[in-house]
Amino acid sequence: xxxxxxxxxxxxxxxxxxxxxxxxxxxxxxxxxxxxxxxxxxxxxxxxxxxxxxxxxxxxxxxxxxxxxxxxxxxxxxxxxxxxxxxxxxxxxxxxxxxxxxxxxxxxxxxxxxxxxxxxxxxxxxxxxxxxxxxxxxxxxxxxxxxxxxxxxxxxxxxxxxxxxxxxxxxxxxxxxxxxxxxxxxxxxxxxxxxxxxxxxxxxxxxxxxxxxxxxxxxxxxxxxxxxxxxxxxxxxxxxxxxxxxxxxxxxxxxxxxxxxxxxxxxxxxxxxxxxxxxxxxxxxxxxxxxxxxxxxxxxxxxxxxxxxxxxxxxxxxxxxxxxxxxxxxxxxxx
Amino acid sequence: xxxxxxxxxxxxxxxxxxxxxxxxxxxxxxxxxxxxxxxxxxxxxxxxxxxxxxxxxxxxxxxxxxxxxxxxxxxxxxxxxxxxxxxxxxxxxxxxxxxxxxxxxxxxxxxxxxxxxxxxxxxxxxxxxxxxxxxxxxxxxxxxxxxxxxxxxxxxxxxxxxxxxxxxxxxxxxxxxxxxxxxxxxxxxxxxxxxxxxxxxxxxxxxxxxxxxxxxxxxxxxxxxxxxxxxxxxxxxxxxxxxxxxxxxxxxxxxxxxxxxxxxxxxxxxxxxxxxxxxxxxxxxxxxxxxxxxxxxxxxxxxxxxxxxxxxxxxxxxxxxxxxxxxxxxxxxxx
Numbered sequence: 001x002x003x004x005x006x007x008x009x010x011x012x013x014x015x016x017x018x019x020x021x022x023x024x025x026x027x028x029x030x031x032x033x034x035x036x037x038x039x040x041x042x043x044x045x046x047x048x049x050x051x052x053x054x055x056x057x058x059x060x061x062x063x064x065x066x067x068x069x070x071x072x073x074x075x076x077x078x079x080x081x082x083x084x085x086x087x088x089x090x091x092x093x094x095x096x097x098x099x100x101x102x103x104x105x106x107x108x109x110x111x112x113x114x115x116x117x118x119x120x121x122x123x124x125x126x127x128x129x130x131x132x133x134x135x136x137x138x139x140x141x142x143x144x145x146x147x148x149x150x151x152x153x154x155x156x157x158x159x160x161x162x163x164x165x166x167x168x169x170x171x172x173x174x175x176x177x178x179x180x181x182x183x184x185x186x187x188x189x190x191x192x193x194x195x196x197x198x199x200x201x202x203x204x205x206x207x208x209x210x211x212x213x214x215x216x217x218x219x220x221x222x223x224x225x226x227x228x229x230x231x232x233x234x235x236x237x238x239x240x241x242x243x244x245x246x247x248x249x250x251x252x253x254x255x256x257x258x259x260x261x262x263x264x265x266x267x268x269x270x271x272x273x274x275x276x277x278x279x280x281x282x283x284x285x286x287x288x289x290x291x292x293x294x295x296x297x298x299x300x301x302x303x304x305x306x307x308x309x310x311x312x313x314x315x316x317x318x319x320x321x322x323x324x325x326x327x328x329x330x331x332x333x334x335x
Numbered sequence: 336x337x338x339x340x341x342x343x344x345x346x347x348x349x350x351x352x353x354x355x356x357x358x359x360x361x362x363x364x365x366x367x368x369x370x371x372x373x374x375x376x377x378x379x380x381x382x383x384x385x386x387x388x389x390x391x392x393x394x395x396x397x398x399x400x401x402x403x404x405x406x407x408x409x410x411x412x413x414x415x416x417x418x419x420x421x422x423x424x425x426x427x428x429x430x431x432x433x434x435x436x437x438x439x440x441x442x443x444x445x446x447x448x449x450x451x452x453x454x455x456x457x458x459x460x461x462x463x464x465x466x467x468x469x470x471x472x473x474x475x476x477x478x479x480x481x482x483x484x485x486x487x488x489x490x491x492x493x494x495x496x497x498x499x500x501x502x503x504x505x506x507x508x509x510x511x512x513x514x515x516x517x518x519x520x521x522x523x524x525x526x527x528x529x530x531x532x533x534x535x536x537x538x539x540x541x542x543x544x545x546x547x548x549x550x551x552x553x554x555x556x557x558x559x560x561x562x563x564x565x566x567x568x569x570x571x572x573x574x575x576x577x578x579x580x581x582x583x584x585x586x587x588x589x590x591x592x593x594x595x596x597x598x599x600x601x602x603x604x605x606x607x608x609x610x611x612x613x614x615x616x617x618x619x620x621x622x623x624x625x626x627x628x629x630x631x632x633x634x635x636x637x638x639x640x641x642x643x644x645x646x647x648x649x650x651x652x653x654x655x656x657x658x659x660x661x662x663x664x665x666x667x668x669x670x
Contacts, residue, residue, distance in 0.1 A: 076411050110425075275610060
């Protein structure tokens with residue numbers, strides 16, 4: 001059977017070939033209903049973006065691109081992930097477009113629109129909390145998408161995450177095992193998937209020990225080092241303050257370290273390892289993720305999709321390591 | 336006067352317009368002599384890459400790109416710099432292509448070739464030690480280049496660096512001021528410009544105090560945490576071992592911290608601050624660079640060049656801060 005052409009899709013959808021071209025390239029200026037009709041025709045006919053055009057482009061440009069969209073490239077966790085993606089892409093002769101979203105859906109849309117307009121072969125994204133319907137059009141045109149760190153709501157694509165909930169549960173259980181019952185949770189925005197999972201793990205561990213949640217000990221929405229430091233200061237003023245802390249990412253851990261020892265030391269387990277964490281007094285006990293493995297796994301999935309793998313979307317969960325060094329074993333004041 | 340066209344350049348150089356197009360786009364496959372002839376014609380006629388073609392491309396693609404080429408994106412210093420460049424580019428509607436070189440000239444050429452083939456409007460590069468003659472062709476075609484962190488040998492372009500030599504001298508003078516005369520230098524590859532500058536600063540400070548250099552105390556070529564750790568172990572076995580260390584980048588500082596306290600503590604001043612450096616025992620005294628300012632300054636220079644600034648190349652030197660926290664004030668064994 002002859003491969004369907006752009007003209008075939010145009011005929012089936014009742015639009016011009018130029019409109020089809022616009023839709024599959026992810027360009028703006030096509031009415032949503034029209035785009036949907038084109039998308040249906042693309043799927044029905046099994047159309048793939050013109051390989052001649054693509055190889056011509058590759059010949060002209062010497063190389064292809066993939067896009068990488070992270071929360072914040074300045075965060076060492078995402079920087080390590082980015083380097084890992086870049087190494088995989090370089091090995092395969094691709095170059096990487098990179099962008100940060102700050103977890104802002106608007107910036108995410110802008111960055112991804114810029115990337116798809118440049119006809120990236122694929123996208124690796126750390127999705128924001130926003131909807132991702134806008135990705136359906138470039139995906140219908142053949143752009144491959146893989147999510148890493150978090151799934152994207154309503155998007156059935158390959159996704160690589162870690163065992164956030166179980167790992168957080170283990171961390172809090174470690175604190176409970178050292179006699180703590182007043183354990184504070186300090187987290188980032190609750191609507192970020194990883195944060196919701198880690199908070200659920202915190203609640204799991206408390207529930208397994210028959211300890212009811214005390215909302216006074218739970219702080220969400222900590223977006224920066226100073227906000228985390230200030231949240232700890234407030235927790236310290238409670239009539240029945242915490243004796244231990246679970247911090248749900250590296251920035252928050254850095255922030256609470258500022259107020260940890262005064263007036264009295266508190267036990268601490270953090271999610272994410274920190275450089276020099278093992279050299280603190282006491283050394284830091286953490287849940288350690290491997291951003292290089294996350295990035296490498298996501299890149300491998302993406303390149304197998306680009307190579308033509310059309311099997312059902314996969315969800316890959318990588319295991320974290322729980323690194324016990326001492327900071328979670330501080331005794332309670334009365335213990 | 337009419338603006339010169341690609342055809343005018345082709346006529347002046349005695350080649351086809353297609354060859355001119357190849358040269359100004361930085362594509363491979365043009366003989367060096369031919370490319371040089373085209374470059375001369377471009378400069379003589381004051382030809383600029385076809386604005387119609389460019390605006391057509393911008394209309395098609397919705398956005399322009401700049402390329403960022405760093406040593407290692409996984410190094411927090413370069414990650415912060417990259418985020419800063421990305422923010423400036425995003426603000427101006429550009430997207431960023433990013434690549435790491437590992438300080439390998441071959442990989443640098445590959446990455447930059449991939450970027451120029453994709454018609455980036457400009458490049459911000461942390462140049463490797465390799466030659467950069469290969470950049471002259473895309474530059475003749477209108478691609479703007481700015482160097483950051485280090486100058487590129489033989490390339491007269493805007494360059495943003497810090498006061499490496501003076502800052503290293505001040506750091507070593509601090510150790511001398513605390514009575515140390517056996518001060519070891521632990522550095523990365525000597526052929527990297529920043530490293531040579533910092534080593535020169537080390538020698539300046541010793542000379543100003545009338546202390547001759549002892550080659551046994553100088554270790555170059557430390558490329559990793561383990562290599563730095565092992566180099567310190569060797570220094571410790573000297574008949575007259577060092578009582579203080581100057582480490583010339585963050586990775587080397589991390590490496591020597593492993594062996595710093597045993598069998599006896601040594602004084603230490605490092606180039607580059609580290610997260611949590613202020614929480615070590617003793618807290619780390621460092622030369623602190625501002626990678627956000629480096630990246631932001633480089634991006635501003637690049638975008639002013641893209642906007643048409645053709646003034647003479649600038650060399651911008653940003654000042655570092657010397658952050659005294661304690662680790663440089665350890666007394667000598669006999670002191």
